[in-house]
Amino acid sequence: MRIGLTGGIGSGKSTVARWWQSRGVTVVDTDALAHELCGRQGQALPAIAERFGADFVHPEHGLERARMRAHVLAHPQARQQLEALLHPMIQTLAQARAAAAPGWVLFDVPLLVESKHWRTQVDRILVVDCAPETQIERVIRRPGWTREQALAVLALQATRPQRRQAADAWVDNSADDLQSLHRALEMLALHWGFSATL
Numbered sequence: 001m002r003i004g005l006t007g008g009i010g011s012g013k014s015t016v017a018r019w020w021q022s023r024g025v026t027v028v029d030t031d032a033l034a035h036e037l038c039g040r041q042g043q044a045l046p047a048i049a050e051r052f053g054a055d056f057v058h059p060e061h062g063l064e065r066a067r068m069r070a071h072v073l074a075h076p077q078a079r080q081q082l083e084a085l086l087h088p089m090i091q092t093l094a095q096a097r098a099a100a101a102p103g104w105v106l107f108d109v110p111l112l113v114e115s116k117h118w119r120t121q122v123d124r125i126l127v128v129d130c131a132p133e134t135q136i137e138r139v140i141r142r143p144g145w146t147r148e149q150a151l152a153v154l155a156l157q158a159t160r161p162q163r164r165q166a167a168d169a170w171v172d173n174s175a176d177d178l179q180s181l182h183r184a185l186e187m188l189a190l191h192w193g194f195s196a197t198l
């Protein structure tokens with residue numbers, strides 16, 4: 001079984017993914033792969049430096065993330081170029097990680113509903129739904145994020161109705177209540193015939 005997990009920024013995807021991982025499911029986190037490709041000596045850095053300029057790549061730490069975030073939010077074309085460069089690399093790496101995994105695999109993909117590629121790669125789509133105000137609060141707790149940036153990213157992503165429409169199942173993560181979230185996931189796993197491998 002291949003599950004595609006998605007949700008808006010700060011909705012709780014990583015939190016949900018960790019629950020599945022604790023039950024023995026292999027998690028392939030595409031955000032983490034994007035960070036790997038752009039981290040120190042990451043595979044994507046030469047192409048990024050060529051396309052956007054050397055200023056976007058720190059000699060030791062890799063991609064200047066905050067600078068690139070501000071750049072792509074101000075220039076939609078730059079965002080499309082960055083996505084065109086990174087998404088095929090992320091997809092290839094994700095498939096390689098999944099191929100090596102025994103049993104169930106969960107792909108954590110922020111832009112799953114927005115992507116033609118991902119919808120065909122998974123058997124079930126699980127959506128983490130969350131009230132936008134909660135998403136914003138959670139995101140701006142992170143260092144370097146402004147409310148305006150969080151709102152701008154939210155506006156770029158699929159809407160809650162679009163995600164719900166694509167979902168085979170969804171869990172509500174608007175409340176600060178991990179116990180209820182975990183209970184909902186237990187019930188879903190049971191419903192989908194999952195038995196923990198730990």
Ligand SMILES: CC(C)(COP(=O)(O)OP(=O)(O)OC[C@H]1O[C@@H](n2cnc3c(N)ncnc32)[C@H](O)[C@@H]1O)[C@@H](O)C(=O)NCCC(=O)NCCS
Binds near residue numbers: 030034065069157
């Ligand atoms: C613009 C970048 C450098 C900003 O980095 P930053 O450290 O600030 O954010 P991070 O990568 O941790 O992403 C945080 C969240 O932002 C949202 N987000 C990221 N990229 C995008 C995008 N292209 N479109 C819409 N939302 C996005 C996602 O919800 C993601 O979970 C980075 O997000 C990036 O490289 N984006 C392009 C790759 C991409 O599309 N990644 C998301 C799917 S794998």
Ligand SMILES: Nc1ncnc2c1ncn2[C@@H]1O[C@H](COP(=O)(O)OP(=O)(O)OP(=O)(O)O)[C@@H](O)[C@H]1O
Binds near residue numbers: 138178
């Ligand atoms: N039910 C919850 N109760 C309290 N805090 C939560 C809950 N769910 C998530 N959080 C917190 O909110 C923040 C965002 O959650 P998480 O990182 O799981 O979201 P995400 O969707 O993976 O984010 P991103 O889109 O940025 O990758 C984290 O600090 C997390 O600990």
